Amino acid sequence: MSAFSEARNVLFVVADDLRTSLGCYGDTVAKSPNIDQLASKSQVFLNAYAQVITWLKENNKTFTLEVVEPGYPPVSINHNDVDILYSTFQYKTLNKCATCFQMCKGEDGQLHANLLCAVNVTEQPGGTLPDLESTDEAVRLLKSRASDGAPFFLAVGFHKPHIPFRIPQEYLSLYPLAEMTLALDPDVPKLLPPVAYNPWTDVREREDVQKLNVSFPYGPIPKDFQLRIRQHYYAAVSYMDAQVGRLLSALDALGLTDSTMVVFASDHGWSLGEHGEWAKYSNFDVATRVPLIMFVPGVTAAHSQPGDSTFPFIDVLNARIIQNMVELVDVFPTVSYMAGLPAPEHCPDVSLQVELCTEGRNLAHTFQHKERWINAELIAFSQYPRPADSPQNNSDLPDLKDIKVMGYSLRNGDYRYTLWLGFNPRSFQVNVSDVHGGELYMLADDPCQDNNIYSDLDHSMVKKMAGLPHVGFSWFREHIIVPLNPVLKKYLLGYLFSRMRVCGQE
Numbered sequence: 417m418s419a420f421s422e423a424r425n426v427l428f429v430v431a432d433d434l435r436t437s438l439g440c441y442g443d444t445v446a447k448s449p450n451i452d453q454l455a456s457k458s459q460v461f462l463n464a465y466a467q468v469i470t471w472l473k474e475n476n477k478t479f480t481l482e483v484v485e486p487g488y489p490p491v492s493i494n495h496n497d498v499d500i501l502y503s504t505f506q507y508k509t510l511n512k513c514a515t516c517f518q519m520c521k522g523e524d525g526q527l528h529a530n531l532l533c534a535v536n537v538t539e540q541p542g543g544t545l546p547d548l549e550s551t552d553e554a555v556r557l558l559k560s561r562a563s564d565g566a567p568f569f570l571a572v573g574f575h576k577p578h579i580p581f582r583i584p585q586e587y588l589s590l591y592p593l594a595e596m597t598l599a600l601d602p603d604v605p606k607l608l609p610p611v612a613y614n615p616w617t618d619v620r621e622r623e624d625v626q627k628l629n630v631s632f633p634y635g636p637i638p639k640d641f642q643l644r645i646r647q648h649y650y651a652a653v654s655y656m657d658a659q660v661g662r663l664l665s666a667l668d669a670l671g672l673t674d675s676t677m678v679v680f681a682s683d684h685g686w687s688l689g690e691h692g693e694w695a696k697y698s699n700f701d702v703a704t705r706v707p708l709i710m711f712v713p714g715v716t717a718a719h720s721q722p723g724d725s726t727f728p729f730i731d732v733l734n735a736r737i738i739q740n741m742v743e744l745v746d747v748f749p750t751v752s753y754m755a756g757l758p759a760p761e762h763c764p765d766v767s768l769q770v771e772l773c774t775e776g777r778n779l780a781h782t783f784q785h786k787e788r789w790i791n792a793e794l795i796a797f798s799q800y801p802r803p804a805d806s807p808q809n810n811s812d813l814p815d816l817k818d819i820k821v822m823g824y825s826l827r828n829g830d831y832r833y834t835l836w837l838g839f840n841p842r843s844f845q846v847n848v849s850d851v852h853g854g855e856l857y858m859l860a861d862d863p864c865q866d867n868n869i870y871s872d873l874d875h876s877m878v879k880k881m882a883g884l885p886h887v888g889f890s891w892f893r894e895h896i897i898v899p900l901n902p903v904l905k906k907y908l909l910g911y912l913f914s915r916m917r918v919c920g921q922e
Contacts, residue, residue, distance in 0.1 A: 424567045425676040426755055427558075429663065431656050432578035433696065435685030436707050438653070445597075447590050447654050450661030454680060455709050457717035457726060459783055461738045464708035465796035465827060466684040467745055469696045519582060522624075531622035532648050534585035545582065547574050551659040555666045562670035569755070574659055577652035577686070580622065587651040596643045596650075599689035600864060604634055607868040608691070609853030611821055611836045614703075615807040616687075616695040633807035636692060646688050664726075673726040674719045677754055678711040681747065690864065697800060697812040699825035699834050699855075700865055704798040708742065712754065715783055738782050741796040741828060745776035753778050798825045801839065805852055816841050821852050832857045832865055 438448045440455035441462070517529035519540070537545055554572045561568045576583060604613065615633035619625055630637055637645070660680065667673045685703045687693035696703045713719060713726075720726045749759050763773035802821040803814040810818060822839035824846070825832060838850030854870035 424755075425561070425672060426569045426751060427663065427667070427676050427678045428569065428571045428751070429574070429660060429678070429680045430571070431574045431680075431682045431707075432576065433684065433686040434577055434653065434656070434682035434707060435688075435702055436705055437650065437688075438657075438707055440709070441707060445591070446650055448657040450657045450664060451680060451707075451709070454660065454664060454678060454711060458678070458680075458709045458711040459716050459738060461708040461710075461740075461742050461779075463739060463796070463827075463829075464681070464706050464742045464744065465704045465798055466682075466706055467743055467798055469684045469698075469703060469798075469800055517580065520580065520624075528623045529580070529621075530624040531580055531619060532624055532644055533580045533582040534588050534648065534651070535582055537584050545584070547576055547656060547659050550574065551662050554663060558663075558666050558670055558672065562672055572663065574656045576656040577649050579619065581648035581652050583648070583652050583655045587655045588647060590654050591647045591650045593643060593647055596647050598639060598642055598646075601866050602636070602642070602689045602692060604692040605866045605868055607871065609836060609855065609868075610806040611802050611804070611853045612698065612823065612834070612855060613691075613807050613811075614687070614693045614695055614697040615809075615811050616693055616697075617809055617812050619694045632809075633811075634692060637689075637694065642689050645694065649686070649688055668720075668725045674713045676713065677751070678709075679747065679751060680707065680709040681744065682706040683744075691866070695812060699798050699800055699823050699832070701827070701832065703800075704796075704825070704827070706744065708744070708747070710750075710783075712783065738779075739829075740782070740791050741794040742779060743776060743796050745774060746779050747776065748774045749776045749778040750780055753780050794828065796827045798827070799823060800825075802836070822846055825855075829859070831859055 437443045437446045438451055438455075439446050440448070440452040440460060518527040520528050520530035520533035520535065521539075522528045522530070535545075537543065537548070542549075550572060554570060557568075557570055561570075613633065620630065620632070625637070625641075628638060628641060636642075664673075664678075667676055667678070683706070684696050685701075685705055686696050687698070687700070687702045690702045691698075691700060693700075693702075698704075711717065717726065753759055759778065760772055760774040763770060763775045800823050801814055801819040802823065803810050803818040804820060808814075819839055819841040821836050823834055823836045825834035827833075832855070834855040835848075835851060836853040838847040838852065839845070840847070855865075855868050856870040856873065857865040857868060859865070
């Protein structure tokens with residue numbers, strides 16, 4: 417058993433398509449008091465990144481899905497003396513029904529499949545919404561566990577702020593349209609390789625967006641509609657935040673807080689007009705960077721006193737901040753260890769047929785560092801596929817058989833470097849000598865990743881390292897990307913030095 421086994425329960429909360437648009441991550445627009453309150457008593461991972469946005473969901477199992485597949489009624493399975501409870505959600509079924517998208521009342525009084533979809537909840541089927549139902553079910557399960565005293569793992573997934581923005585209309589009042597602003601960098605970067613661009617086809621398919629007649633693939637959405645999208649996204653965040661607050665309040669009311677580890681995260685981010693994009697499906701930070709917050713009773717915050725509540729107020733200044741690069745694959749081994757479960761084996765180079773393994777790192781040791789412990793050598797990896805070198809109608813969500821290019825990206829504290837390489841969807845192998853494009857952004861003077869300097873550098877050493885074609889991603893990661901970091905550092909130092917000389921001459 418680990419030193420964290422005092423937290424005998426786990427509440428694992430995941431929001432869909434949530435970027436770091438939260439007050440505790442420094443977003444001055446977002447109103448997220450409940451998640452901020454959780455963060456104030458937790459360890460906050462400031463630089464957490466998703467590894468794959470969508471495509472590999474069909475080919476890999478998460479640690480919750482390893483126990484119970486989605487699509488079935490809530491179940492309880494005893495596993496190593498810990499009950500695993502997985503609450504499934506109606507929206508997963510509803511979204512498979514094309515006509516179910518038509519739930520947004522338009523000016524004509526008819527129902528439409530719109531992107532913007534603030535609703536009167538009382539007029540919705542059953543007088544409710546999926547995330548409201550999910551929270552109701554989660555609270556019911558918490559009450560059940562509190563009454564029988566059995567340990568539990570409860571995974572709660574919220575659909576919002578995923579599109580369509582079907583949310584209670586009252587949340588729009590938190591974000592007056594007159595106070596909303598556009599993205600700081602709304603234009604497609606001039607040197608962005610076409611293969612890297614995400615044409616947000618799922619957004620274009622919505623009826624209210626179709627009426628805008630936006631040209632494919634780079635045509636901009638009218639600014640007034642951009643503001644409305646951003647307003648609805650933030651309103652969806654606040655709606656989801658309210659549901660998190662209901663869960664935290666239930667923990668306190670049921671006396672479960674001092675025995676429950678709470679993990680809050682998202683599967684990936686979402687572009688709100690940055691780089692001319694309006695979705696996920698890319699390797700930019702806005703798509704890959706996610707919130708990751710871990711509350712461990714007695715570790716990140718003192719145990720509550722009798723009669724007190726653990727989450728009675730907001731004080732984000734007390735949050736423990738981890739600035740190091742971490743990855744979502746780190747959640748599996750970390751939570752397993754903290755729950756006192758056996759750590760999963762590290763994945764071999766070829767892991768498609770392995771029943772259960774992890775490429776993540778156990779982050780438990782980071783909870784022992786009260787100071788801001790920074791390791792500049794750590795790297796986060798992400799990837800996303802494309803069907804062609806230029807934007808296509810299926811660029812966002814290509815079928816496995818159509819994938820021709822894979823974008824492998826590494827991110828550390830200094831830069832983001834991405835290579836778009838030839839990919840074989842039948843063998844799951846990448847050809848590291850088949851380069852379709854590259855991106856390199858220096859974050860010190862380009863934090864929004866708008867100025868691609870890939871073409872400014874000599875990549876001969878990189879190409880020399882890529883001498884073996886047709887290798888798997890695990891091999892690519894270990895033998896190409898990891899050694900690439902010192903090579904890139906050498907190039908970047910030379911690049912920066914040349915810029916300094918130019919500036920000095922001026």
